[in-house]
Amino acid sequence: MDDRERARRPGGRSARVSAAVHQAVTDLVGERGYGSFTVADIAARAGVADSSIYRRWGSLETLLTDVALTRLNARSPMPDTGSLAGDLRTYAAAVAREITGPEGLAVLRLTIALTGSGQQGLQARDDFLGERRRLLESMLDRARERGENPPDVLDVLDHIMAPLYIRVLFGASPLTPDYVDGLVDRLLRAQPPSRRRDEGEPA
Known part of the structure; x- marks a missing residue:
């Protein structure tokens, strides 16, 4: 099973990583405002590797869009x-x-x-x-x-x-x-x- 297929599976580690990353983005937006943090900052806050974020979302803008749509x-x-x-x-x-x-x-x-x-x-x-x-x-x-x-x-x-x-x-x-x-x-x-x-x- 490759990383893309694993990322699509609900539950388990994939769901935990997604929830941690979404929470990290929300916290950083509240603390610093839009445009004042990087993927590295998000990864550090969520406790995941930068590569995991890029592999799952591809870019910072895609991740931010996903967070906004999912949360609202x-x-x-x-x-x-x-x-x-x-x-x-x-x-x-x-x-x-x-x-x-x-x-x-x-x-x-x-x-x-x-x-x-x-x-x-x-x-x-x-x-x-x-x-x-x-x-x-x-x-x-x-x-x-x-x-x-x-x-x-x-x-x-x-x-x-x-x-x-x-x-x-x-x-x-x-x-x-x-x-x-x-x-x-x-x-x-x-x-x-x-x-x-x-x-x-x-x-």
Whole structure:
């Protein structure tokens, strides 16, 4: 079995190495910022050889992209509470916890920094947004199947996700539960009456 095949196998040493390297990248981004560390720094922090990182990821940019996409897409699973309002509130609260956690800001900054690092960074941005859109669409599709009239994905991004990200990136006032719920409420109130179902009304 060659190294590439071994790297593709889930679990075992390969999974431990991947987790250690991802954690090392996240820690270094938080401590030093984007562009202030090398593959050697990551390897030393993760306790692996430089060659292991190059063999598995090929380049620093590929590794950083993998970390950003894996961490951001894995942290906010789509809820299924039985109502659109409940799903949006639960999801928004999960995103708020994610980006204000000990690693959330570092990963968010890494994702933004990658968009200015050439074509690979732009692809990382597109992949991340594409995955977020796909997951949000699955939540909104469930609402349609229940007879509700959900907003568009872009409305969710504009009215809920963007304000959360901006507040965290610029160190604005904290993301309190009332603030997060208020974003959801304003989005639902902005929907035309013909597209909105009151929570107490049967589906």
